[in-house]
Structure formats: structure tokens, C-alpha cells
Amino acid sequence: MKIPLAKPFIGEEEIKAVTDTLKSDYLSLGPKLKEFEEDFIKNVRAKYAVAVNSGTSGLHLCIRALGIREGDEIITTPFSFIASANCILYEKAKPVFVDIDEKTFNINPKLIEEKITAKTKAILLVHVFGQPCDMDKIIEIAKKHNLMVIEDACEALGAEYKGKKVGTFGDCAVFAFYPNKQITTGEGGMIVTNNDKTAELCKSMCNQGRASNMQWLTHERLGYNYRMDEMSAALGVEQLKRIDFFLKKRREIANLYMEKLKNVPGIILPEIRDYNNHSWFVFAVRVKEGIDRAEIIKKLAKEGIASKAYFYPCIHLQPFYKNEFGYKEGNFPVAEKVSKSALILPFYVQLNEEIINKVVSSLKRALS
Ligand SMILES: *Cc1c(COP(=O)(O)O)cnc(C)c1O
Numbered sequence: 320m321k322i323p324l325a326k327p328f329i330g331e332e333e334i335k336a337v338t339d340t341l342k343s344d345y346l347s348l349g350p351k352l353k354e355f356e357e358d359f360i361k362n363v364r365a366k367y368a369v370a371v372n373s374g375t376s377g378l379h380l381c382i383r384a385l386g387i388r389e390g391d392e393i394i395t396t397p398f399s400f401i402a403s404a405n406c407i408l409y410e411k412a413k414p415v416f417v418d419i420d421e422k423t424f425n426i427n428p429k430l431i432e433e434k435i436t437a438k439t440k441a442i443l444l445v446h447v448f449g450q451p452c453d454m455d456k457i458i459e460i461a462k463k464h465n466l467m468v469i470e471d472a473c474e475a476l477g478a479e480y481k482g483k484k485v486g487t488f489g490d491c492a493v494f495a496f497y498p499n500k501q502i503t504t505g506e507g508g509m510i511v512t513n514n515d516k517t518a519e520l521c522k523s524m525c526n527q528g529r530a531s532n533m534q535w536l537t538h539e540r541l542g543y544n545y546r547m548d549e550m551s552a553a554l555g556v557e558q559l560k561r562i563d564f565f566l567k568k569r570r571e572i573a574n575l576y577m578e579k580l581k582n583v584p585g586i587i588l589p590e591i592r593d594y595n596n597h598s599w600f601v602f603a604v605r606v607k608e609g610i611d612r613a614e615i616i617k618k619l620a621k622e623g624i625a626s627k628a629y630f631y632p633c634i635h636l637q638p639f640y641k642n643e644f645g646y647k648e649g650n651f652p653v654a655e656k657v658s659k660s661a662l663i664l665p666f667y668v669q670l671n672e673e674i675i676n677k678v679v680s681s682l683k684r685a686l687s
Contacts, residue, residue, distance in 0.1 A: 322674060324625040325499035325601075326667040328565070333557040340553040348526075351552035358559050359494075359509055363486045367518035369510040370552060371525050374473040374495025376545035377508035378406035378443075381469050381491045384520040387412050387440055394434055394466075395443040396426040397635045398654040403445050403471045404634045415439070416635055418651040422590045424448060424603075424661075427653070428456035432464075441467035446475035446485050449501075449598035450591065454480045454488045461489075469493075473508070476501040477566045479596035486511045491521075496551075501565055501598060502558035504551035568668040569599040575672060576602050576664065579679045585610050585686045587660075603629055605660040610686065612662055618685035624678055629663045 340351055352370055359368040371377045387393065389411035395404055397416040404414040415434050420427045424447045431442065442461055444452045452470075461468045468489030472478070476494050478485045486492035491514070494500075496507035510521045520540075523530055528542025547555075573589075580586055587605040591597045606612050612628055619626045633654045635646035648655065665678055 321623045322625060322665045322678060323667075324627060324663065324665055326669060327498045327503045328561070328668045329554075330557070330561075332560075333554055336553040336557045337550050340549045343549075345549050347546060347548050349549045351549045351556060352547060355547075355552040355555040355559070356509070358556060359511070362559060362562065363484045363494075363511055365484075365487050365492075365511045366513040367511070367515075369518060369521040369525060370547040370555070371508045371510060371521075371545045372547050372551075373506050373545075374471075374493055374497070374508035375402040375406065376525070376543065377493035377495070377510045377521075378402060378469070378471060379409050380510060380521045380524050380543075380545065381493060381517075382406050382410050382412070383524060384517045385441060385467050385469070385490060390438060391440040392436060392438040393441050393443050394426075394431055394439060396445050396447070396654070397633045397651045398424055398630055398657060399445040399447060399471070399634060400473070400630060401634055401637060402473075403443060404640075407443065412440070413438075414443075414634075416651055416654075418653045419447075419657065420453075421653050421657060423450050423453075423592065424657055425450060425452045426457075428453050428460060431457070431460050435464050435466070439464065439466060441469055441490075443469040443471060444489075445471040445473075446478055448589070448603055449475045449478050449600035450589075451475065451478050451480035451485050451595045451597075458488060472511075473500065474600040475598050477562055477596075478598035481594050482596075485598075487513070490514060491517050496555060496558075499601075501569070501600065502555065502562060504547065504555040504558070507547050507551045507555060565668055566598060569666070570597075572666065572668070572670050572675065573597075573599045573602055575675050576679070579675065580604065580682070583679075583683055583686065586682075599666070601629065601663040602666040603661045603663045605657065606662055606686075608660075612660065615662065615682070615685045619678075619681055622681045624681050625665060627663050628658075629661050631658045631661070633658045
């Protein structure tokens with residue numbers, strides 16, 4: 320039996336909803352899109368939601384909607400999925416990386432202020448692996464320096480910081496629905512904001528720059544085709560109905576891993592801040608110094624168990640960033656240290672204790 324890293328949970332309800340949509344008159348710009356956006360607004364408790372065809376396109380539209388342009392500097396993290404920095408480059412602005420906190424893997428607020436210049440326009444933070452960033456400190460810094468805040472919440476649907484849902488702290492936020500995320504639409508994303516103008520701009524730009532009251536071939540501004548289709552939206556509606564079950568199940572699985580890996584030498588377990596309601600995206604342990612992570616991954620693979628180095632390499636050490644901007648090893652030592660040691664294990668709601676035991680015993684064998 321092969322044990323994959325991630326796997327979506329698709330029930331009969333999802334299959335029926337997508338099939339019904341295929342039999343309907345609307346495959347795009349229909350009722351399911353609206354329904355998904357409205358359900359999403361209720362779930363995250365925000366004013367507006369705009370569905371798009373990926374998390375990456377959502378981030379791009381946020382950058383544009385906030386008026387970020389060539390030469391602007393955006394503070395962000397080097398320990399993330401590449402899209403959170405690329406979206407800044409799409410508009411020829413400059414990602415200014417700030418090192419992370421070794422325990423939470425999130426941007427370290429203590430290091431932000433020294434990177435702020437006259438050109439800094441915003442902080443684009445990432446709630447890495449579903450753990451909310453230190454929002455009190457980040458919002459305080461943003462207010463003090465008059466900076467906008469964009470939340471990349473693509474890995475953090477359902478997470479709360481001190482009782483408030485992530486995605487509602489900044490000027491806008493983005494969630495994503497690739498099949499390994501907490502809920503999936505195949506490909507898809509959602510922009511969330513409380514700002515009327517930002518919502519209107521994102522809605523228009525994702526639909527070729529049309530304004531809501533305009534004819535089909537009238538375009539008010541530069542736009543894109545970043546629309547979510549009806550099949551994806553129908554899938555999203557059904558998945559969102561299961562979100563509480565998904566989050567609970569993921570928490571149970573994470574707790575089982577925590578319990579069973581507690582005293583395993585060579586492993587550092589994830590640390591969750593007690594004021595955070597963590598939304599488990601992946602289960603990431605770290606291997607201690609001196610342990611060959613690549614060897615462990617190979618050994619697990621031989622036993623049919625998928626695992627992966629995550630996020631490796633860091634964004635600034637990706638070939639494109641090294642070539643384009645001259646970043647080097649040592650620029651962000653904490654992010655690099657975490658990136659060299661983090662290992663994700665199989666994590667999805669269909670996991671049971673028997674499979675977890677198999678993963679844990681294989682990992683123990685690989686470490687010994
Ligand atoms: C998944 C993810 C995205 C968006 O990914 P898409 O594949 O474009 O939906 C963006 N940022 C982070 C941190 C992610 O994990």
C-alpha cells in the first residue's frame with residue numbers, strides 16, 4: 320500500500336453537485352459562483368469575497384487592487400510557497416525578505432522595522448502551514464509606518480488568531496483550493512476584504528476589467544481572465560460545508576502524530592502558539608542537525624510512504640531568485656535552517672491510527 324502526502328476528500332455530495340452543474344445552463348458566471356462567495360463570507364466573517372481561478376491569481380489581483388506598482392517595496396517572508404513573492408514581481412515591485420521565527424516558521428516581526436524604507440508600501444505575510452502570524456505586532460508596525468497588509472492565508476483556512484479568523488486582519492487576504500489544501504475546488508482561490516473599493520477592483524479585474532453594470536464588450540480597466548468556473552464553485556460549496564469536520568479531523572490526526580512522535584530522538588515537533596487556533600495544512604517535523612533528511616525521505620519511500628522537504632529551497636535560494644537578484648546562502652539564516660530540516664509527513668483526513676502507526680514506525684526505523 321502506498322501512502323501519499325496529501326489526498327482530497329470528495330464525497331457523493333461533491334460528485335452530485337458538479338454533475339448537476341454540468342447538466343445546467345451555466346458552466347461559468349452562474350449561481351454557484353455567487354453561492355460559494357456568499358458562503359465563504361459567512362465562514363470567514365468578512366464583508367466581501369471574490370472567487371478566482373487560483374490562489375496565485377488572487378494574490379496578483381490584491382497587489383494590483385492596492386495600487387502597488389513598479390519600484391514599490393513589499394516586506395515578505397522567504398519561507399513560503401513561491402507564489403507569495405512572485406505576485407509582487409508581476410507588478411515589478413520588489414519583495415524585501417525578512418527572516419522568520421524558528422518556532423512558528425512565520426515572518427519575525429522583530430526584524431521587520433529595520434527593512435522599512437521610504438519605498439515600503441505593504442507587508443505581505445504568510446500564515447505558514449496554517450499557523451497564524453503574530454498579528455498584534457504586525458498590525459502595530461503597519462499602523463505606525465502607514466503600510467498596507469496583505470494576508471496570504473492560502474494554507475490557513477479556518478485558522479484563528481486570538482479568536483479572530485485569519486484573512487480579516489489586513490487590507491485583503493487570499494485563500495487557495497489546490498487539492499492539498501484544507502478544502503479544494505481543483506484549482507481555485509478566494510480574495511477576502513472588508514474594503515468596498517478593493518472588492519470592486521478585484522471583481523472587475525478577474526473578469527477582463529468589466530464593471531458590474533457594463534455590457535459584455537465594455538472594459539473599464541486592464542483585466543484578466545482569473546474567473547472561477549461553475550464546476551469548481553459547485554465543488555467549493557460542498558467542500559465548505561464540511562470545513563468543521565475537516566478541521567477537527569486534521570487536528571485529531573496532528574495530535575496523534577504529536578503523541579506518537581513525542582519521544583523520538585532526532586525529531587523536533589511543531590510548536591503551536593496557545594493563543595492560536597491552528598488550521599493544520601501539513602504535518603511538518605524537523606530533523607535534528609546531523610541527520611540526513613534526503614536519506615530519510617528515500618528510506619520512507621522504499622516502504623511506500625511519501626514525505627517531502629518543505630519549503631526547500633527557500634524562495635530567495637530558488638534558481639530564478641538567485642540569478643535575478645543575487646541572493647546567496649546565508650542571507651536569511653533562520654529560514655534556511657528551517658528549510659534544510661523541515662520534513663512533511665502524509666497528512667489528510669482519511670488517515671487513521673493504523674496508517675499513522677505505520678508512518679511513525681517507518682520514520683523511527685529510518686532514523687535509527
Ligand atoms: C497554495 C499556496 C498559494 C496559492 O497556490 P495556487 O496553486 O495558485 O492556488 C499561495 N501561497 C501559499 C503560501 C500557498 O501555500
